[in-house]
Amino acid sequence: MDAKVIKQEGQTLKIVGTSPVRPDGTPKVTGLARYGADFALPGMLWGAILRSPHAHARIRAIDTSKARALPGVKAVITAEDFPEQKFEFVGPERVAVNFWHMTRNVMAREKVLYEGHAVAAVAATSKAIAEEALRLIEVDYEPLPHVIDVDAAMQPDAPLLFEDMITRGIDPPPGKPSNIAKRIEFNIGDLDAGFAAADEIVEMSFKTAPVHQGYIEPHACLARFDSNGQGELWSASQGHFVVRAFTARLLNMNIGDVLVHPAEIGGGFGGKTVIYVEPLAAALSRKSGHPVKIMMSREDVFKATGPTSGSSMTVRIGVKKDGTLVAADGVFKFQAGAFPGSPVMNATMCGFAPYDIPNVRSVGYDVVSNRPKSAAYRAPGSPISAFAVESVMDAVAARIGMDPLKFRLLNACKTGTPTVWGPKHAHDGYAETIKAVLAHPAYAAPLGKNQGRGVASGFWFNNGGESSATVHVNEDGTVVVATGSMDIGGSRASMAIMAAETLGIEYDDVRAIVADTASIGYTHVTGGSRVTFATGIAVVEACKKVIVELCARAAMIWKLEPGEVVWENGCAKPAGAAAGKFEPMPLKAVAAKRALTGGPIGAEASVNAGGAAPGFATELCDVEVDPETGSVKILRFVVAQDVGRAIHRSYVEGQLEGGVVQGIGWALNEAYIYDDAGHLLNAGFLDYRIPVASDLPMIETVLVEVPNPNHPYGVKGAGEVNIVPAMAAVANAINNAISRRLTDLPMSPPKVLAAIHSGRKG
Amino acid sequence: MSKHHVTTTLNGNAVEFLCDTQQTLLEVLRDELHHTGTKEGCGTGDCGACSVTVDGRLVCSCLVLGVEAQGKSIQTIEGMAQGTSLHPLQRKFLEHAALQCGVCTPGILIAARALLARNPDPSEEEVRFWLAGNLCRCTGYNKIIEAVLDAAHEMRGS
Ligand code: FES
Numbered sequence: 003m004d005a006k007v008i009k010q011e012g013q014t015l016k017i018v019g020t021s022p023v024r025p026d027g028t029p030k031v032t033g034l035a036r037y038g039a040d041f042a043l044p045g046m047l048w049g050a051i052l053r054s055p056h057a058h059a060r061i062r063a064i065d066t067s068k069a070r071a072l073p074g075v076k077a078v079i080t081a082e083d084f085p086e087q088k089f090e091f092v093g094p095e096r097v098a099v100n101f102w103h104m105t106r107n108v109m110a111r112e113k114v115l116y117e118g119h120a121v122a123a124v125a126a127t128s129k130a131i132a133e134e135a136l137r138l139i140e141v142d143y144e145p146l147p148h149v150i151d152v153d154a155a156m157q158p159d160a161p162l163l164f165e166d167m168i169t170r171g172i173d174p175p176p177g178k179p180s181n182i183a184k185r186i187e188f189n190i191g192d193l194d195a196g197f198a199a200a201d202e203i204v205e206m207s208f209k210t211a212p213v214h215q216g217y218i219e220p221h222a223c224l225a226r227f228d229s230n231g232q233g234e235l236w237s238a239s240q241g242h243f244v245v246r247a248f249t250a251r252l253l254n255m256n257i258g259d260v261l262v263h264p265a266e267i268g269g270g271f272g273g274k275t276v277i278y279v280e281p282l283a284a285a286l287s288r289k290s291g292h293p294v295k296i297m298m299s300r301e302d303v304f305k306a307t308g309p310t311s312g313s314s315m316t317v318r319i320g321v322k323k324d325g326t327l328v329a330a331d332g333v334f335k336f337q338a339g340a341f342p343g344s345p346v347m348n349a350t351m352c353g354f355a356p357y358d359i360p361n362v363r364s365v366g367y368d369v370v371s372n373r374p375k376s377a378a379y380r381a382p383g384s385p386i387s388a389f390a391v392e393s394v395m396d397a398v399a400a401r402i403g404m405d406p407l408k409f410r411l412l413n414a415c416k417t418g419t420p421t422v423w424g425p426k427h428a429h430d431g432y433a434e435t436i437k438a439v440l441a442h443p444a445y446a447a448p449l450g451k452n453q454g455r456g457v458a459s460g461f462w463f464n465n466g467g468e469s470s471a472t473v474h475v476n477e478d479g480t481v482v483v484a485t486g487s488m489d490i491g492g493s494r495a496s497m498a499i500m501a502a503e504t505l506g507i508e509y510d511d512v513r514a515i516v517a518d519t520a521s522i523g524y525t526h527v528t529g530g531s532r533v534t535f536a537t538g539i540a541v542v543e544a545c546k547k548v549i550v551e552l553c554a555r556a557a558m559i560w561k562l563e564p565g566e567v568v569w570e571n572g573c574a575k576p577a578g579a580a581a582g583k584f585e586p587m588p589l590k591a592v593a594a595k596r597a598l599t600g601g602p603i604g605a606e607a608s609v610n611a612g613g614a615a616p617g618f619a620t621e622l623c624d625v626e627v628d629p630e631t632g633s634v635k636i637l638r639f640v641v642a643q644d645v646g647r648a649i650h651r652s653y654v655e656g657q658l659e660g661g662v663v664q665g666i667g668w669a670l671n672e673a674y675i676y677d678d679a680g681h682l683l684n685a686g687f688l689d690y691r692i693p694v695a696s697d698l699p700m701i702e703t704v705l706v707e708v709p710n711p712n713h714p715y716g717v718k719g720a721g722e723v724n725i726v727p728a729m730a731a732v733a734n735a736i737n738n739a740i741s742r743r744l745t746d747l748p749m750s751p752p753k754v755l756a757a758i759h760s761g762r763k764g
Numbered sequence: 765m766s767k768h769h770v771t772t773t774l775n776g777n778a779v780e781f782l783c784d785t786q787q788t789l790l791e792v793l794r795d796e797l798h799h800t801g802t803k804e805g806c807g808t809g810d811c812g813a814c815s816v817t818v819d820g821r822l823v824c825s826c827l828v829l830g831v832e833a834q835g836k837s838i839q840t841i842e843g844m845a846q847g848t849s850l851h852p853l854q855r856k857f858l859e860h861a862a863l864q865c866g867v868c869t870p871g872i873l874i875a876a877r878a879l880l881a882r883n884p885d886p887s888e889e890e891v892r893f894w895l896a897g898n899l900c901r902c903t904g905y906n907k908i909i910e911a912v913l914d915a916a917h918e919m920r921g922s
């Protein structure tokens with residue numbers, strides 16, 4: 003492969019780093035784009051799901067006979083319609099899947115484990131009949147004691163969700179079952195010796211509430227499954243290949259017999275990397291012989307889809323007088339929800355990752371309780387441990403009288419710094435984000451009465467992994483780029499930019515699309531900030547193959563050897579001994595002769611991209627606290643993030659702005675509120691309040707670009723790390739304003755007011 | 765129970781439909797009239813994704829019954845562009861990258877147009893408060909506010 007075609011560092015990039023209009027933009031501003039709920043088929047039925055009114059109950063029996071007898075009802079399903087799954091954890095520990103759990107989360111079997119847990123589903127000729135049928139299903143429940151809070155769930159006498167669950171990760175295994183699904187521990191150095199050498203030690207405990215991803219589009223899908231064992235799904239997800247794999251598995255079908263069409267997706271933030279309605283719609287369709295559409299209500303979304311974990315944490319950090327960190331200890335207890343699988347492992351890995359600390363222990367507990375199963379949410383786990391660690395870091399800086407940013411800079415990790423989980427950091431970028439905030443005018447701006455300033459930082463791995471792309475040159479010289487990555491925030495634009503840059507053609511000559519699961523190779527989810535990195539590599543690889551082919555075609559036209567032609571600025575050009583023999587031939591001209599030179603020109607590239615580089619962010623927040631009401635107003639927010647390189651500048655900025663605002667919601671407003679019976683009290687956007695436009699100032703972004711050498715254009719990933727420091731930045735700002743340290747999220751007005759009146763100084 | 769026969773105007777065109785008493789205008793638009801540009805984010809009046817105008821008034825179509833459309837003039841996102849020519853707000857949303865997933869976009873465009881009809885020269889704060897009923901979880905609102913202000917500027921011809 004000719005490496006010369008790729009722009010190297012120092013060469014000018016023409017399109018990368020600009021902000022052209024996205025290829026899928028017009029349908030989205032005219033209402034023509036089709037999302038999960040926007041598909042319909044002739045003869046389509048409406049599906050509806052019966053959900054548990056109890057937080058915890060045994061299902062003694064389900065009688066669906068009356069529902070089935072209702073005119074217009076075409077199918078009723080319960081867990082009996084799904085095969086039992088083997089109990090095993092599949093895949094890498096950090097993201098392991100257990101289908102025994104998944105099938106039970108999608109449809110309750112022996113027990114319901116949270117309010118809103120699906121117990122049965124119907125398909126009927128109208129929404130109203132489907133709803134009526136749900137009322138006719140009789141479920142005989144034996145209510146059981148429940149547990150909501152993570153600390154309560156860890157008590158020895160807590161009600162057990164799984165009567166036989168023995169904690170994994172403890173040697174020897176405990177003799178008794180508990181709600182603790184797993185314990186993990188990472189260590190480096192000698193913790194006791196580290197703390198013994200410290201001049202100052204700060205220890206604090208924290209609680210955070212579970213928060214929902216809050217995508218505006220509820221889960222929805224349309225399924226058309228035949229009795230011959232094949233089927234199609236139109237679904238809004240973060241990964242149609244994963245939807246295909248999970249749905250096929252839960253229905254005991256061959257993966258190749260399920261075709262998933264990528265609908266436009268109305269936000270996901272991690273919450274649409276798993277399935278809820280898809281297998282139910284598919285099973286109803288298979289049973290009824292008709293297409294079935296299911297749309298979740300917002301209440302269903304809150305009650306039955308994944309928020310991220312709430313937590314209980316204790317962090318202790320030891321430091322020398324000169325500011326050198328010597329020891330850190332963290333214990334992170336995460337609510338997994340009703341099934342194991344919180345992101346606590348990420349939390350234990352990411353919490354101290356930004357710092358060079360010789361002695362560290364990081365312990366995590368994955369704990370089940372009677373809440374919806376947690377799902378990924380933007381840098382899953384990392385924002386939670388960062389809230390604790392970065393709050394303590396702030397207190398430590400104050401204790402030794404150091405500027406909090408200079409304190410971080412002094413201890414910042416860089417290439418070669420060890421991590422708790424083993425490998426050394428392989429990339430720089432963190433220090434650069436700190437310096438960007440230090441140099442920002444906001445850092446020196448004056449503050450008024452009741453105002454405060456806080457800073458915090460964060461780390462996220464960023465991912466690579468499996469991706470596929472095809473590049474086809476059309477007969478008029480335009481190019482179609484197809485990938486398997488669901489476009490959640492403008493990635494079609496980034497793919498078109500990278501293709502145009504690599505091929506040396508105009509952005510407007512590239513059309514980028516997302517292909518269905520039968521039309522392109524396997525591509526993992528749009529998550530982990532991996533798409534512009536991994537799918538971008540696939541696109542560039544496919545373009546490089548196309549360039550080799552274009553050179554060969556030009557050589558054929560010129561009657562030269564293929565090795566005598568190179569690709570430059572979108573043209574084939576004679577080189578070496580043949581240099582100057584012919585005028586450069588643009589892509590259009592080569593494409594026009596494709597039939598004479600061997601037929602269609604195109605290539606597919608499938609990669610399993612390694613070499614992902616982590617993201618770091620440092621943020622500054624100014625707040626004003628109203629001493630009368632305890633309400634906190636965000637006055638200013640600056641985010642500096644190392645993105646490697648921004649491909650589409652505006653969409654990268656948009657990732658930072660959106661991530662920060664989600665973090666502000668997490669910090670100040672958002673929480674799941676339960677009554678004593680384990681019922682969620684705020685399952686709607688009125689009472690679960692996400693930030694609105696009038697809550698916010700303009701978020702100020704600084705794109706730090708320390709290129710990743712493992713990506714042709716230097717991409718690291720942009721989507722996630724921006725949320726990681728946000729809650730600590732807000733908490734540190736509040737502490738700066740009122741000299742009270744809030745350790746319990748959300749920092750809602752009653753809690754802030756109570757802190758003001760408590761007299762306890764932070 | 766028999767359905768109601770409703771005669772209304774949708775984006776300037778005369779339209780008739782049949783609906784049940786309990787069907788919302790949002791459901792009628794999406795399920796009966798196949799205008800799926802108007803989105804459902806909550807169904808309870810809290811997110812603004814379903815924003816339309818009824819006789820020029822900005823409403824959440826999930827809080828209006830289909831039968832209430834009788835004799836009214838409904839405007840949805842599908843009627844915003846003039847043929848192939850985008851409304852300045854639509855154009856500015858694209859230029860400013862004011863949408864990521866885009867599911868909030870139809871409602872926000874309708875709401876922003878209603879704002880500019882009343883106040884052609886809003887301040888940033890006025891835009892923020894007017895759009896406070898339209899949730900966007902992706903963008904953090906920066907680019908939405910910038911796009912609305914820029915469109916207002918252009919529409920004033922200044
Ligand atoms: S769907 Fe009508 S306001 Fe949310």
Ligand code: FES
Pocket residue numbers: 218268269862863864865866867868869899900901902903
């Ligand atoms: S762009 Fe996704 S909700 Fe606004």
